[in-house]
Amino acid sequence: MTREEKFMRAAIKEALKAxxxxxxxxxxxxxxxxxxxARGYNFTETSNTATRHAEVVAxxxxxxxxxxxxxDGAEIFITLEPCAMCAGAIVNARIKKVYxxxxxxxxxxxxxxxxxxxxxxxxxxxxxxxxxxxxxxSEILSEYFRGKRRKSADLCTDK
Amino acid sequence: MTREEKFMRAAIKEALKAxxxxxxxxxxxxxxxxxxxARGYNFTETSNTATRHAEVVAxxxxxxxxxxxxxDGAEIFITLEPCAMCAGAIVNARIKKVYxxxxxxxxxxxxxxxxxxxxxxxxxxxxxxxxxxxxxxSEILSEYFRGKRRKSADLCTDK
Numbered sequence: 001m002t003r004e005e006k007f008m009r010a011a012i013k014e015a016l017k018a019x020x021x022x023x024x025x026x027x028x029x030x031x032x033x034x035x036x037x038a039r040g041y042n043f044t045e046t047s048n049t050a051t052r053h054a055e056v057v058a059x060x061x062x063x064x065x066x067x068x069x070x071x072d073g074a075e076i077f078i079t080l081e082p083c084a085m086c087a088g089a090i091v092n093a094r095i096k097k098v099y100x101x102x103x104x105x106x107x108x109x110x111x112x113x114x115x116x117x118x119x120x121x122x123x124x125x126x127x128x129x130x131x132x133x134x135x136x137x138s139e140i141l142s143e144y145f146r147g148k149r150r151k152s153a154d155l156c157t158d159k
Numbered sequence: 160m161t162r163e164e165k166f167m168r169a170a171i172k173e174a175l176k177a178x179x180x181x182x183x184x185x186x187x188x189x190x191x192x193x194x195x196x197a198r199g200y201n202f203t204e205t206s207n208t209a210t211r212h213a214e215v216v217a218x219x220x221x222x223x224x225x226x227x228x229x230x231d232g233a234e235i236f237i238t239l240e241p242c243a244m245c246a247g248a249i250v251n252a253r254i255k256k257v258y259x260x261x262x263x264x265x266x267x268x269x270x271x272x273x274x275x276x277x278x279x280x281x282x283x284x285x286x287x288x289x290x291x292x293x294x295x296x297s298e299i300l301s302e303y304f305r306g307k308r309r310k311s312a313d314l315c316t317d318k
Contacts, residue, residue, distance in 0.1 A: 049219055050228040050252035051210070060208055069209040084268070084275045085251050088244025093209035107281050109243070114273045116243045122266050 007077040008133040014041040028054035028078040030062040038062035055086035079137040081108030087116035098128040101137025166236040167292040173200040187213035187237040189221040197221035214245035238296040240267030246275035257287040260296025
């Protein structure tokens with residue numbers, strides 16, 4: 001297993017924690033000098049808070065740990081291409097590199113929708129690499145949404 | 160004074176709280192049914208946290224107050240055009256309309272850099288109106304950065 005796959009597996013573990021809470025299963029870990037320094041998973045529903053995405057949670061924990069808003073040299077591993085908010089948070093925290101699993105072709109802000117991470121006009125540029133353990137990351141999300149659709153179909157039949 | 164100017168003045172009051180803590184002076188208020196339900200100012204330095212921008216702080220307070228991550232029908236008044244992270248948070252929280260004071264021509268994500276608020280591919284579209292009390296909002300920021308430059312010039316002379 002490569003280094004990237006190993007850290008992505010840790011992010012996948014976080015995504016599974018979200019799944020266990022019936023949240024959209026997305027997970028993230030922040031890595032500094034080859035060690036995981038912070039973990040996070042999406043819990044917007046249980047927290048009733050729009051900003052509780054996996055990346056924001058992990059970044060805030062990392063800032064707290066290092067007592068610095070600048071995470072210079074840090075890497076973040078995420079199971080899904082980050083949304084605009086999370087890509088912006090990654091740039092604001094000056095993270096060095098993003099590794100993500102599945103692509104979010106509709107609204108992802110590494111390369112799919114807007115190139116927020118790498119735009120030269122912003123204060124910082126963050127490298128990225130997509131498709132790490134893509135199959136597992138995609139399958140966890142697809143399975144979650146299939147389950148949601150099944151549940152709502154059952155509710156319609158019950159009526 | 161118009162309704163928009165009145166709420167922007169409340170956001171300016173928040174920006175001045177940031178200034179008093181020697182933070183980049185940016186403030187925001189969330190308005191629901193013509194009442195301010197949450198306030199926030201930038202305090203990334205004192206909190207050592209990259210995500211503590213005025214808009215994120217105000218949105219999180221509003222979510223907490225309404226016990227809902229969806230701020231349907233809410234408006235947000237911000238002294239500066241939002242960055243990518245904040246524009247993303249605004250869209251994620253499904254805010255109806257953004258009013259901002261000064262334009263951030265380099266990295267603002269209402270219209271200057273990326274049209275995050277109004278892009279039809281994202282899950283939600285947020286209207287916006289810029290330039291509300293623009294002169295005051297810009298001046299507070301310019302004065303802050305002039306002061307910073309003066310301080311660092313003094314430090315150089317002291318050496």
